[in-house]
Amino acid sequence: MPDHFFLAIGECMVELAPATDGLFRMGFAGDTFNCAWYARRLLRADWSVGYATAVGTDAVSDDMLAFMAGEGVETGAIRRIEGRTVGLYMIALKDGERSFSYWRGQAAAKAMADDPDWLDRVFAGRDLLHVSGITLAILAPEARERLCAALARARAAGARVSFDTNVRPRLWADADEMRAGLMLGASVADTVLPSFDEESAAFGDASPEATVARYREAGATTVVVKNGAAPIRLWAEGMEAEIAPEPVAQVIDSTAAGDSFAAGFLAARATGAAPPEAVRRAAALAAAVIQRRGALAPDIFAPEGAALKAAP
Numbered sequence: 001m002p003d004h005f006f007l008a009i010g011e012c013m014v015e016l017a018p019a020t021d022g023l024f025r026m027g028f029a030g031d032t033f034n035c036a037w038y039a040r041r042l043l044r045a046d047w048s049v050g051y052a053t054a055v056g057t058d059a060v061s062d063d064m065l066a067f068m069a070g071e072g073v074e075t076g077a078i079r080r081i082e083g084r085t086v087g088l089y090m091i092a093l094k095d096g097e098r099s100f101s102y103w104r105g106q107a108a109a110k111a112m113a114d115d116p117d118w119l120d121r122v123f124a125g126r127d128l129l130h131v132s133g134i135t136l137a138i139l140a141p142e143a144r145e146r147l148c149a150a151l152a153r154a155r156a157a158g159a160r161v162s163f164d165t166n167v168r169p170r171l172w173a174d175a176d177e178m179r180a181g182l183m184l185g186a187s188v189a190d191t192v193l194p195s196f197d198e199e200s201a202a203f204g205d206a207s208p209e210a211t212v213a214r215y216r217e218a219g220a221t222t223v224v225v226k227n228g229a230a231p232i233r234l235w236a237e238g239m240e241a242e243i244a245p246e247p248v249a250q251v252i253d254s255t256a257a258g259d260s261f262a263a264g265f266l267a268a269r270a271t272g273a274a275p276p277e278a279v280r281r282a283a284a285l286a287a288a289v290i291q292r293r294g295a296l297a298p299d300i301f302a303p304e305g306a307a308l309k310a311a312p
């Protein structure tokens with residue numbers, strides 16, 4: 001029986017990832033789900049790892065839930081909405097850097113925060129909750145506020161909240177709503193995990209230190225600013241550090257770099273690693289992930305458990 005409970009909240013989609021010969025490989029992915037999937041690999045059996053979202057009642061929704069359960073991610077906090085389905089996205093790659101096309105406007109996940117009682121129920125008793133800027137972006141403004149209010153209640157009751165800003169301007173109505181939504185998410189979080197390129201574009205931050213300062217002011221106690229191959233800026237519980245990630249010879253597909261980083265960081269912290277060591281482990285995981293195609297990379301793990309295999 002687990003003693004600790006981790007829950008990620010957001011949208012999982014059908015993923016079409018480029019394979020070879022113009023073919024695409026179908027999978028299931030979505031930023032917060034990817035984080036849960038990596039966390040499930042990294043955390044031991046004393047942790048339950050669950051996912052909260054809404055899906056439809058069609059065959060592909062069934063397949064998605066079966067996939068999650070098969071991967072060890074708890075699906076008890078997933079609502080099913082009659083007559084709806086799940087979203088889809090396709091990865092395009094240019095020199096290893098990913099971009100996404102989305103078909104997600106009708107997805108059931110947009111309705112996941114409609115019921116505040118349901119949110120309180122699924123958040124109750126969790127030690128760690130993880131949401132992202134994408135989770136907030138797909139919701140209507142009132143639903144976004146409902147979700148953040150429920151996160152604040154869970155936090156007041158003792159849960160820790162982690163927020164990966166995952167800035168996707170296309171998913172927001174406009175830049176002002178996006179900035180307000182991201183700062184609202186940060187205001188209910190203990191840990192904020194931004195990427196400097198996205199933050200400088202969205203907020204005009206001049207440096208990773210400026211990103212740290214903005215999220216500190218919002219109330220975070222830990223901020224980790226990723227910056228591609230450049231050093232990662234860490235501010236945690238009053239200490240600051242700069243940690244250079246190991247160089248990666250060739251990036252194959254950068255999809256889920258941030259999601260796996262979040263899982264690596266949260267899992268390391270949850271099992272007692274100090275913040276700088278947690279950043280190092282997170283960066284090593286993300287480096288392995290970006291040398292594989294698609295969001296989820298099962299083959300980077302040694303068969304017997306959570307240890308990362310050597311780079312290919």
Ligand SMILES: O=C(O)C(=O)C[C@H](O)[C@H](O)COP(=O)(O)O
Pocket residue numbers: 029030031032034089100134166168254255256257258259260295
């Ligand atoms: O874009 C979305 O809505 C998705 O959830 C698709 C992807 O799986 C993540 O975006 C990957 O996130 P990164 O770790 O930033 O590469």
